[in-house]
Amino acid sequence: MNQKSLRTDDDVNGVMDRYADMIYKVALSQTKNTANAEDIFQEVFLRYLRSSQSFESEEHRKAWLIRVTVNCSKKLWSSAWFRHTVPLEESIPFAEKEDSDLFSAVSRLPTKYRLVIHLYYYEDLSARQISYALRIKESTVTSRLCRARALLRELLKGEYGYETTI
């Protein structure tokens, strides 16, 4: 079998410049822990380095990177080591109490809801783009978004008026 060639430095560095922020934050939103997010970040770029996947568009490359990040997070959860440790939920400093409440509510959502919320709210992806990136049906994305918002509404009820703004 032929030895696989690695991607060039220019290629990897370019992707790192464009997507480092996105990958780190998707990983952080999934793991809620900076050390794990950093491990996932490195793993994603090593996978990209080794990958010979060709991309039809920048959109395709971005979707691939999101998917790999999500899969690396899942891999972390399923690892024996992770299952036998208590996840460290770091106390991240917040400027406002509302930020803290919101982050705490989002982090209490089940992972699949947290992911769509992050991609929709922070990465500004449309439901169609999320469905493309995660390879799930668009209707599944919208139903997860609805469900996530309903859960957030429930979690934040009484804290302050999010009833109609979520």
Next chain:
Amino acid sequence: MKQQYKAYFSAITVPSGLITQTRTKIARERSRAASPLKVSRYALAAAFCALFLLAASILPRLSDFMQISDNSSVSPVPSATESVVSTPPVSDSTIKINELGKLSDSPSVGSGPDINRVEAWTFQDFCKLLGFDPLPAEIPEGLTLASPDTRDISFHDDRRVDFYNTWYVLYTDGQTENSKSISVHINPSFIPYWSVPRAYQLQGEVQLDDVDALLHFGETSEINGTKVTIWHKSSGTVWNYGAGAFGETLDVTDYYCADFEYRNVGFTVAAQNGVTQEEFITVLESIIK
């Protein structure tokens, strides 16, 4: 809330040390790959197999040479574990069923580029595009068609149908994940890409890039002259392409799935929760006429 969430995450920055660390790891990986002394695990596996085969072929002859007359004392040459179960041929078919492994969380391959041309089509429109009716003529008793008459079809600018949009037909006796069901995915522009996640399932851990190789995992059967890859899982977790939450993981019993290309159209047929092997093969034979 969106603004608040965004503002919160915007304030977080990627640690600069992390970028440096990652670049160092990448450089290390690059120098490792460039090392002429590196022997890949594939090469090691190949060498081991070659040694095994050599030993297997030499040992019996060596026994003959030494004129061991007591056959009962000679151990048979061990054979590799069979992962493929052959069943007697049905009509013009040679059926080989591949057992699926555990579900892997390896990343799946990407789908098409961003597509903006979308039209609502009827199934008749779709058949016109294919040039034939792709639905099975035979369906197990009790299952009924439970799919919409129209669906949105996405196109590339050159009118190729995007492979992210297969026509999906479901026959089921209910609408829950435990319903007995057969689903047929039909795609005129791509060999069934669902094979790829199944290949991950088969292998457990696979590098995700080599799509062509992944598509050809598994023993192929032949049904009326068409090569078909059939998968089976007696129980466990698979990707759900039947009733219930489509595209999510699902615990099933007796799951069958077949991938093939027929008349330049990609097909994936999946059956779960009580469809027998005979029923499944009959369905396939009624598609591949």
